[in-house]
Amino acid sequence: MNLFSNAEILRNARIQLRPRKMLIAGGICAAISIVLIYGCFRGSIDINGLPLEDRGGLLLHTILWIQAAVLLIGGGIACLHSIQREKDQNTFDFQRITRLTPLELTLGKLFGAPLMIFFVFLCLVPAAIVGAVAGNAPWTIVLVAYILLVLGSLAYLAFAVVISLFLRRGTVTWAILFFLSFVAYTSSTTPFSLYLALCSISPFNAVHLAQQTSWSVSSSVIHLGSMTIPSPDSFQDFFFGVSVHHALVLFIFYITILAWFIPAVARNIKRDPTNYELYTPGQALGFLCYLNFILFAFFRWDTFGLGAVAGRSRPLSPLEAQSILLGVNILLFFIFGFILLRNRNQVRRLLHSGVAGHLETWPAPYLFLGALIVGVAMILVIQWKRDPSLEWRLSVAIFRVAYFAFWLICDFLFLQWTKIQRAAHPLAMGVLYLGVYYACAITVVTSLHAEHNPITAIFLPTPLFVLNTAAWSAHLGVWILALVLQIAAGAVFVALQRRTLANLQPHSSSISMNAPASAPL
Amino acid sequence: MVRLENLTKEYDLPPVKGKPAQVVAADRVNLQIADGEIYGFVGPNGAGKTTTLKMICGLLVPTSGTVEVQGIDVENRPEDAQQFIGYLADFFSLYDDMKVWEYLDYFARAYKMPDAQIPTRVTEVIAWVGLESKRDAFIQGLSRGMKQRLGIARAVLHNPPVLVLDEPASGLDPKARVELKDLLKNLNRQGKTILISSHVLSDLEEICTSVAIMEKGHLLRSGKLSSVMEQSAAETPAARRIRIRVADEGDELLKWLQSRSGVTEVSALPASAAKSSAAEFLFAGRDAELAALVRELIMAGAPVFAVEGSSESFEQIYARLSGGEVM
Numbered sequence: 001m002n003l004f005s006n007a008e009i010l011r012n013a014r015i016q017l018r019p020r021k022m023l024i025a026g027g028i029c030a031a032i033s034i035v036l037i038y039g040c041f042r043g044s045i046d047i048n049g050l051p052l053e054d055r056g057g058l059l060l061h062t063i064l065w066i067q068a069a070v071l072l073i074g075g076g077i078a079c080l081h082s083i084q085r086e087k088d089q090n091t092f093d094f095q096r097i098t099r100l101t102p103l104e105l106t107l108g109k110l111f112g113a114p115l116m117i118f119f120v121f122l123c124l125v126p127a128a129i130v131g132a133v134a135g136n137a138p139w140t141i142v143l144v145a146y147i148l149l150v151l152g153s154l155a156y157l158a159f160a161v162v163i164s165l166f167l168r169r170g171t172v173t174w175a176i177l178f179f180l181s182f183v184a185y186t187s188s189t190t191p192f193s194l195y196l197a198l199c200s201i202s203p204f205n206a207v208h209l210a211q212q213t214s215w216s217v218s219s220s221v222i223h224l225g226s227m228t229i230p231s232p233d234s235f236q237d238f239f240f241g242v243s244v245h246h247a248l249v250l251f252i253f254y255i256t257i258l259a260w261f262i263p264a265v266a267r268n269i270k271r272d273p274t275n276y277e278l279y280t281p282g283q284a285l286g287f288l289c290y291l292n293f294i295l296f297a298f299f300r301w302d303t304f305g306l307g308a309v310a311g312r313s314r315p316l317s318p319l320e321a322q323s324i325l326l327g328v329n330i331l332l333f334f335i336f337g338f339i340l341l342r343n344r345n346q347v348r349r350l351l352h353s354g355v356a357g358h359l360e361t362w363p364a365p366y367l368f369l370g371a372l373i374v375g376v377a378m379i380l381v382i383q384w385k386r387d388p389s390l391e392w393r394l395s396v397a398i399f400r401v402a403y404f405a406f407w408l409i410c411d412f413l414f415l416q417w418t419k420i421q422r423a424a425h426p427l428a429m430g431v432l433y434l435g436v437y438y439a440c441a442i443t444v445v446t447s448l449h450a451e452h453n454p455i456t457a458i459f460l461p462t463p464l465f466v467l468n469t470a471a472w473s474a475h476l477g478v479w480i481l482a483l484v485l486q487i488a489a490g491a492v493f494v495a496l497q498r499r500t501l502a503n504l505q506p507h508s509s510s511i512s513m514n515a516p517a518s519a520p521l
Numbered sequence: 522m523v524r525l526e527n528l529t530k531e532y533d534l535p536p537v538k539g540k541p542a543q544v545v546a547a548d549r550v551n552l553q554i555a556d557g558e559i560y561g562f563v564g565p566n567g568a569g570k571t572t573t574l575k576m577i578c579g580l581l582v583p584t585s586g587t588v589e590v591q592g593i594d595v596e597n598r599p600e601d602a603q604q605f606i607g608y609l610a611d612f613f614s615l616y617d618d619m620k621v622w623e624y625l626d627y628f629a630r631a632y633k634m635p636d637a638q639i640p641t642r643v644t645e646v647i648a649w650v651g652l653e654s655k656r657d658a659f660i661q662g663l664s665r666g667m668k669q670r671l672g673i674a675r676a677v678l679h680n681p682p683v684l685v686l687d688e689p690a691s692g693l694d695p696k697a698r699v700e701l702k703d704l705l706k707n708l709n710r711q712g713k714t715i716l717i718s719s720h721v722l723s724d725l726e727e728i729c730t731s732v733a734i735m736e737k738g739h740l741l742r743s744g745k746l747s748s749v750m751e752q753s754a755a756e757t758p759a760a761r762r763i764r765i766r767v768a769d770e771g772d773e774l775l776k777w778l779q780s781r782s783g784v785t786e787v788s789a790l791p792a793s794a795a796k797s798s799a800a801e802f803l804f805a806g807r808d809a810e811l812a813a814l815v816r817e818l819i820m821a822g823a824p825v826f827a828v829e830g831s832s833e834s835f836e837q838i839y840a841r842l843s844g845g846e847v848m
Contacts, residue, residue, distance in 0.1 A: 007630035014627075015618050089614045093580050094675070097603050098631035270599065272582045274532070345584070348531055352585035422533055506529075506585070 007100060008108020009115070016116040025116060029123030036062055037130055056135025057211065063128040064145065064207045067121050071153035072203060075114035076179050079160035082113035083269070084167040084175075102266040109161050109269075110154070110262070137210065144247055145210040151254040152203030156183065158261035165265055166276065195324055197238035198298040199246045201253060209235065209247055217245055239297050241385075253294075260287060274345040281366045284339040285373070291332050292374050295325065301385045318386040322397055323465040325378050326404050333370065337412040340366055341427065344420050344504065352506050360498040362416055364409045364490065371408065375401030393469045399479060400464055406486040407461050413493035420500050457482035523554040523577060523683060523714065528586035530572050530738075546572035548738040549586065554716065554731070556682070559709050561729035561746075562718035563839055568735040570718040571611060574687050577716065578608045590683055604632070607676030611688035611718075615668055617661035621652055624660060624671065625678055632679035642678065650674045650704070666697035673704060677713075684708065686717045690724060702728055726835040734839060742838075750838065760805040764790060765818070766827040767798055774800050774823060781814060797826075804830070 003009060040059040086092035095105060111118075132142045159182075163175050187202035199205065217236035235246040268276045279287060301321070316324075340363035342350075350359060379397050386392055411434060418430030441459045450456050454475040457463045463471075472479065528550040546569040554560045562570040575581040577588050579599040588595040593602040616624060622643055629639040647656050650670040655663060663671065669689065676684055686705075690698050698721070705728055709715055719725050725732065726746070733743040742749050767774050770792075778787045783806045790799035804811055811830065819825050 005630075007627055010630065011616070011619070011623075011627040014623050015616065090610060090612050091614050091616065093575075093578075093610055094608070094613070094628070095631070096580060097578055097606065097608050098628065099600055099604050099633045100631050101600065272580065275582050344533060348584050349582065352529065 003107060003111060006104055006108050006112070007098075008095070008105055009112040012108070012112030012115045017119060021116065022119060025120055026123050029120055032066070033063075033124060033127035037127060040131070041134070054135070056131045056133065057137060058135075059131030060128055060135050060137060060142070060210055061131075061207050063124050063131055064149065064210050065204070067124050067128070068149055068153070068204050068206060070117055070120055070124075071114075071149070072156055072183050073180065074117040074120070075153060075157050076160045076183065077176055078114040078117055079110065079157045080164050080167070080172060080175050080179060082109040082161055083164040084172050087167075087273075088169060096270045102268075102270045103262075105269050106161070106262055106266040109164075109265070110158055113161075114157060132210075138213065141212055141215070142210055145206040148209065148247060148250050148254070149203050149206035151258075152201075152206065152250065155254045155257040155261070156203065158258055158265070161265050162261050162278075165268055195300060195328060196295070196298040197300050198249065198294075199235060199237060201250065205246070205250060215245065217243065237298060238300075241301055249298075256290065260290065274343065275349075277346070278339045281340055281363075284336055285366060285370055287339070288332060288336040288370050289373060291335075292329070292377065295328055295332070296377065296381050299325065315387065315390070317390040318382045318392040319396065319468055321386075322378060322382055322400060325382075326400060327465060329374060329404070330408075333367070333408050336370055337363060337367060337408065337415070341412070341416055341419050344422070344426075347420050347501065348504055351501065351504055359501055360494050361413075362497075363412055364494075367409050367412055368405055371401060371405030375405065391469060393472065396467060396469055396472045399472070399483070400467060403457070403461065403464055403479075403483050403486065406483060406490060407464075410486050410490040410493065413490050413497065417493050417497045417500060420497070420504065454478040454482065458485050522556055522589075522591065523552070523560075523716065524587075524589040525550050525552040525573070525577070526587045526589075527551060528573065528576060528588060529584045530569070530576060530581065531584045545569075545738040547576065547583070547586075550735075550738075550740050552733060552740070552743055554714060556714050557709070557712055558731050559705065559715045559717065559729045561725035561732040562716065562735060563722060563725060563732055564718075564735035567737070569738040570735055571687050573735070574685050574716060574718060578606055578685050579603055580608075604679070605681050605683050607679070607681040607684045609672045609676045609684075609686045609689055611691060613672060615660045615671060618659065620657055620659055621647065621663070621671060622656050625674060628675050628678055634679055646674045646678050649677075651700075665692055666694065666700070669693060669697065669701070670704070673701075677708065682712070682714060684713050684715045684717075686715065688718055688720065690719055690721055698724065722836045722839055732835075746835070750835065760785065760803040761830060762801060763804045763811065764799060764801045764827070764829040765815070765825060766790075766792075766829075768794075768796060768824040768826050770796055770798055772798075774798055774818075777818065777821065777823070778802055781817075783810065784814070799827075 036059060040055045040062075083092065086095065100108070128142075131137075132139070160179055163179065167175055183202070187200060187204045212235065218234045237244050237246050237249045239249070264278050268278065278284070299321070342362060347359060375398075379394070379401070382392070382397070414434065415427065415430045418433070419427045421429075423429055438460070442462075445451055445453075445456050445460060445462070451462050452466050452471075454463055454471065455478055457479065458481065467479075528547050529545070530547040531545050534544055544567075548569075550569075550573060562573065564570050572581060576583050577590065577595065579588075579595040579602060582596060590602045591605045593605070595602040616627075619627070625643045625646060626639060629643060630636075634642060644656075647653055650673060652667060652670060652674070655667060660668065660671065669692075673686070673689065676686070689705075690701055693701060702724060705715060705717070709728075717725070717729070729746055731743070731745050732749055734741040734749075742752065744752075765774065765778075772789070775787055775789055778784050778800055783804055785803045785805070787800055787802040790801050792798055804814070806814075815825065815828055
């Protein structure tokens with residue numbers, strides 16, 4: 001597949017890269033480059049005392065930082081508009097009906113929408129080369145920094161295209177705010193370091209990489225309040241406890257993320273929007289497993305950093321490690337669950353097709369399977385990594401996984417039931433109701449100081465995360481009751497869903513017709 | 522050949538006053554559209570015309586049923602089927618910041634036309650829709666009619682055998698409408714099958730070979746325009762105005778007509794010739810019943826020399842079938 005012959009990229013090039021626009025953008029970039037070069041080598045700011053090499057390095061890092069910002073912010077906004085704007089302007093159907101394959105159209109959006117941004121990026125490269133040469137930077141490191149910058153930006157842009165695909169009219173501003181917050185959050189130092197022996201995944205890391213003079217990793221740390229986390233320029237990750245260079249991890253991570261996002265857009269981009277489905281259930285399960293693989297592989301089994309939180313002096317016990325893994329999995333399973341949810345149109349089609357099966361239990365089977373796979377993997381990895389001298393009980397670990405599974409199933413059966421209701425934004429309403437329920441439950445439980453009470457597990461999963469062998473043995477009956485009640489609540493939502501599905505059966509809920517049935521030719 | 526089999530589309534409308542509405546936009550629609558037809562889809566807003574046309578193009582998935590274009594299932598093999606379809610939506614935009622030729626060049630590439638043929642085909646199509654003078658103009662500077670023609674140019678660019686045009690005449694001035702009809706007739710002469718929806722029934726009656734009358738997702742009538750008219754005439758039609766002229770003076774004719782069932786509003790007309798008289802009346806009955814009335818009049822000794830009556834127009838048939846739904 002030749003990107004240069006992709007019609008969608010060509011269209012974007014014709015619109016965005018007209019000579020006049022290129023001249024203006026190129027002129028601005030040249031002016032910025034000249035000012036920065038002058039500032040670094042001739043300016044009188046407080047770098048006068050620096051040797052030439054350091055000034056060159058400073059120029060290189062500044063240019064790289066600007067390039068990263070331009071790619072992520074400018075490119076991100078362009079990609080967020082890429083599909084949504086076409087839908088808004090009623091031009092998207094004409095693209096959908098062409099013979100462009102879904103992959104061609106997806107790549108056209110990914111590489112075509114930010115073409116002007118790519119041009120600006122390229123215009124700044126000469127200044128970066130000046131900086132690299134003057135700074136005597138190792139060319140392999142600069143090259144890899146650029147590869148990571150481009151790959152990482154593409155991964156973020158692919159995420160923006162995924163978001164654009166699902167945007168509704170009038171929501172693009174919120175999407176831009178979300179995307180920029182996501183970029184800012186993932187580019188900050190702390191988000192992953194608390195649980196993962198993994199440096200930042202942001203393409204801004206390329207700036208730190210370009211500051212390195214060799215490929216060696218360091219174990220330098222920084223202190224943020226009571227936390228001790230690896231320094232962004234340590235470039236040391238731990239893959240199941242084995243030290244690996246962060247550049248390698250980033251390279252593989254970006255490639256795999258692109259391999260998840262691009263097919264997700266491609267499988268939907270030419271579909272009827274009412275029939276979007278990010279992944280098939282099987283693929284969604286694979287995505288969950290992929291995210292959990294990253295979690296388990298880079299988890300801080302050595303408790304480095306975490307051990308310093310809140311003045312802890314002892315390492316984490318296996319049960320505490322499981323608590324953290326389950327806690328992170330709440331987010332991962334919510335992503336998984338939302339991918340699995342079906343809307344009314346999809347359910348109608350299944351009902352009309354006559355091969356619906358047990359629709360009323362959806363998405364419980366896949367959530368259960370996901371919880372089973374993740375839970376078993378989690379327990380096996382903990383068994384492998386655990387310190388035998390620390391607290392661990394298999395029955396507690398299994399109970400936690402079972403409760404976690406049925407708690408999630410119950411919530412998602414509720415959300416699936418709300419999503420097939422007749423309303424303008426049924427899922428949003430469902431999420432709102434769920435949020436209100438949890439807010440009220442947490443308020444009541446907190447006011448009673450019962451966060452860790454086993455009875456609380458009937459309403460909230462919080463006690464699960466502090467469950468230890470002593471609490472398990474002391475209140476076994478209550479824990480089992482809490483689990484049974486989660487299953488019972490799930491059964492209620494199954495029954496409610498069955499009732500709603502009955503109303504969606506073919507033609508049972510059509511508007512009344514005052515005309516006779518159609519007359520076939 | 523375009524074939525629709527039990528095509529059904531149900532969906533929900535945004536809630537009105539808090540009450541969401543569920544609509545059957547197409548209800549078990551069955552149609553077979555032969556090659557070379559100009560097939561008109563008629564119906565009021567919300568009848569399901571646009572939904573049906575979009576399902577034919579593969580832009581909407583049906584709730585159930587199938588669409589085949591040139592023997593290809595549109596839902597299962599959309600890209601294979603879409604190469605045979607040219608589509609123009611009712612509300613559409615073009616890329617305002619592209620030039621006319623660039624726009625067509627983009628779609629020619631998107632339809633995977635051979636590179637060598639693209640410039641020739643683009644020039645050909647631009648000339649065909651009469652936009653030669655605007656070839657290098659930006660689309661934003663075109664008039665509504667010109668944009669409509671450019672839209673049609675895009676739809677026919679890859680020479681598809683089936684054209685799906687949703688309200689192509691909407692927003693056009695009378696002159697542009699005439700040009701559009703000429704374009705469509707021209708395309709049909711080239712062997713294209715054209716599926717067209719319109720609110721302007723007289724236009725459809727003029728160019729369509731077949732029609733489908735839709736209402737609330739149902740197909741009320743479909744088939745050759747002539748057979749739809751005949752079928753309609755065979756049913757109990759609305760009262761129509763009939764004129765009878767006899768070569769005789771006096772008010773005998775009026776009296777005779779007033780005594781007949783199905784005849785109302787009898788009035789005398791000025792005689793068209795010496796020693797003749799004429800009457801006009803409303804007759805509620807089928808063609809066969811009208812024939813019987815005339816035969817009876819002749820048998821009664823009236824020297825009938827002219828019977829003038831209008832058959833129902835397509836517009837009247839539509840109005841009767843649709844129960845007065847607003848177009």
